[in-house]
Every structure is written in structure tokens, then in C-alpha cells.
Amino acid sequence: MSYATQAIASQQPPSSLQPKNAAASAPQADAAIEFDKVSLRFIAPDGTATLALRNFSMSVAKGEFIAIVGPTGSGKSTTLNLITSLLQPTVGEVRVMGKKVEQIDPRIGFVFQADAVFPWKSVRDNVAAGPIFRGTPRAQALKLADEWIHRVGLANFGNHYPHQLSGGMRKRVALAQTFINQPEILLMDEPFSALDMQTRTLMQDELLRLWSASGGSVVFVTHDLEEAIALADRVFVLTARPATLKRVYEIDLPRPRVMSEVRYDPQFIDLSKRIWDDLREEVHIQ
Numbered sequence: 001m002s003y004a005t006q007a008i009a010s011q012q013p014p015s016s017l018q019p020k021n022a023a024a025s026a027p028q029a030d031a032a033i034e035f036d037k038v039s040l041r042f043i044a045p046d047g048t049a050t051l052a053l054r055n056f057s058m059s060v061a062k063g064e065f066i067a068i069v070g071p072t073g074s075g076k077s078t079t080l081n082l083i084t085s086l087l088q089p090t091v092g093e094v095r096v097m098g099k100k101v102e103q104i105d106p107r108i109g110f111v112f113q114a115d116a117v118f119p120w121k122s123v124r125d126n127v128a129a130g131p132i133f134r135g136t137p138r139a140q141a142l143k144l145a146d147e148w149i150h151r152v153g154l155a156n157f158g159n160h161y162p163h164q165l166s167g168g169m170r171k172r173v174a175l176a177q178t179f180i181n182q183p184e185i186l187l188m189d190e191p192f193s194a195l196d197m198q199t200r201t202l203m204q205d206e207l208l209r210l211w212s213a214s215g216g217s218v219v220f221v222t223h224d225l226e227e228a229i230a231l232a233d234r235v236f237v238l239t240a241r242p243a244t245l246k247r248v249y250e251i252d253l254p255r256p257r258v259m260s261e262v263r264y265d266p267q268f269i270d271l272s273k274r275i276w277d278d279l280r281e282e283v284h285i286q
């Protein structure tokens with residue numbers, strides 16, 4: 001049994017994890033995702049306990065783009081796994097669109113660092129795979145796929161296979177593959193970290209363009225503080241493990257943002273310094 005499964009299996013809320021005011025709050029009508037005083041403890045097969053999250057609360061509004069940053073191993077990916085139901089809280093509650101998370105919600109899309117493309121399928125078939133899986137007739141799904149392939153700038157590559165594409169192009173396929181399903185919530189875990197700086201900047205612009213047309217919410221986990229500030233409406237800073245919320249920064253840089261320019265904005269530079277100071281304290285603690 002994996003650690004994760006054990007964490008799900010061992011649902012005894014230990015009193016040491018109970019926050020002082022442990023009663024769940026009422027769901028908020030405009031929230032896409034809510035973490036309500038969530039703690040998560042992993043239990044290894046030898047009985048060793050690892051407390052990953054402690055009394056962690058956050059709320060992501062519908063249509064909001066938030067980024068999560070924190071020291072390595074603090075619990076950033078764990079928060080995404082709680083939203084998908086891959087993990088369940090030891091204490092507290094995670095809600096998606098006001099409902100307690102119990103299974104994977106079809107309104108959620110994902111983009112991770114590793115591309116989730118099928119190597120044996122063409123770009124067109126890769127992009128059409130989601131709608132076909134969800135029951136759209138093949139011809140209709142392929143037509144829709146062509147529109148999305150065009151939208152992400154790969155119009156001439158529909159018949160190519162993933163190994164014939166650059167890393168940036170594969171990432172465009174991944175975005176088309178995800179946005180074609182019109183997710184109301186998009187979870188992204190270091191999606192661009194394997195790309196070179198230039199491609200990464202282009203992909204960040206691409207993501208903002210697709211997101212602003214979609215009306216969905218995004219939770220973007222990254223090690224790159226500047227990426228978090230450039231993209232998000234709010235940046236959530238986690239403490240070192242056991243992670244809890246250290247601070248939330250409102251990023252009121254105007255939109256639309258151009259990635260190659262936003263970094264020179266004095267407000268951006270000021271925010272970077274402040275958040276770095278916060279993070280530096282946490283890295284010290286580890």
C-alpha cells in the first residue's frame with residue numbers, strides 16, 4: 001500500500017492536529033475551491049508519521065488565478081492531490097464548487113511538468129482524446145481538436161507525432177488537450193519548469209490568453225517566484241513543512257500582462273523582494 005493510500009486509510013483525526021476552532025466553515029457561494037482548516041498526515045508502512053499540511057485554509061474564487069509557492073517539500077503538490085481526491089484530509093475539509101471532495105470532479109483539468117501526451121497518437125488524436133473519452137462523436141471531436149490546435153498555434157502540426165515536436169510545442173498540445181474540455185478548474189504543477197527561459201515566457205503568455213478567455217480558476221504550483229507573481233491574481237506562500245499558510249499577496253498588476261514586460265514594473269520588483277524575504281525565512285527553518 002502506498003503512503004498516500006495509507007494516509008487515506010488512517011482517518012483517525014489525532015487531537016494534536018485539531019485546530020482550536022475545528023468546526024467547518026460554511027461554503028462560500030463564489031468559491032471554486034476551499035480548504036477549510038486542513039491537516040494531512042502521511043503514515044509510512046513502518047508507522048512513521050509525516051505531517052505535510054497543518055491547519056491550512058485557503059479559498060480560490062471562480063475565475064481567479066492563484067499561485068502557490070513555498071520551500072521544497074513543503075506541501076504544494078499535496079494541496080493539488082487533495083483537490084483531485086487522490087489524497088483526503090486527516091482533519092478538515094476540501095470543497096470544490098461548494099461540495100466536499102470525494103472523487104475526481106470532471107470539471108477539473110490538469111497540466112503537469114511531464115507531458116501527458118500519448119506518444120503513439122498524432123497531435124490531432126491527442127487533442128481529441130478528452131472529448132472522445134467524454135462521449136463526443138469522433139468526427140465532432142476531431143473538428144473541435146482542429147480548432148484548438150489552431151488556437152495554440154500548431155495548425156500545421158496536426159498530423160505530427162509528439163516525438164516530432166519541440167518541448168514548447170508539446171506543451172502547446174498539453175494546453176489544447178486540457179482547454180478543449182473547458183475545465184472550470186485548472187491545476188498546474190510546475191508545468192513549464194522543463195522549458196528554456198524563452199519558450200517558458202511564450203507559454204506563460206499563451207496560458208494567460210487561454211485562461212482569460214475561459215473564465216475558469218487556476219491553481220498554479222511553482223518554484224519560480226517571478227512566474228507566480230507574473231501570472232497570478234494572488235500568491236499563497238506556504239511555510240516549511242508542516243506547511244500552513246504564511247501569507248497571501250494580492251498581485252494587482254494590470255491585465256492583460258505581457259510576460260517579457262511585467263517583470264520590469266516597479267510594483268513587480270517590490271513584490272518579488274517582499275515574497276523572497278518571506279521564503280528565505282522558511283528555507284532557513286528547514
Ligand SMILES: Nc1ncnc2c1ncn2[C@@H]1O[C@H](COP(=O)(O)OP(=O)(O)OP(=O)(O)O)[C@@H](O)[C@H]1O
Nearest residue numbers: 003004042050052071072073074075076077078241
Ligand atoms: N505519499 C507520501 N508519503 C509520505 N510522505 C509524503 C508523501 N507525499 C509527500 N510526502 C511528504 O510530504 C511533504 C510535502 O510533499 P509535496 O510533494 O507536497 O511537497 P512540494 O512542496 O510539492 O515539494 P517540491 O517543491 O519538492 O515539489 C514532503 O516532505 C514529502 O516528502
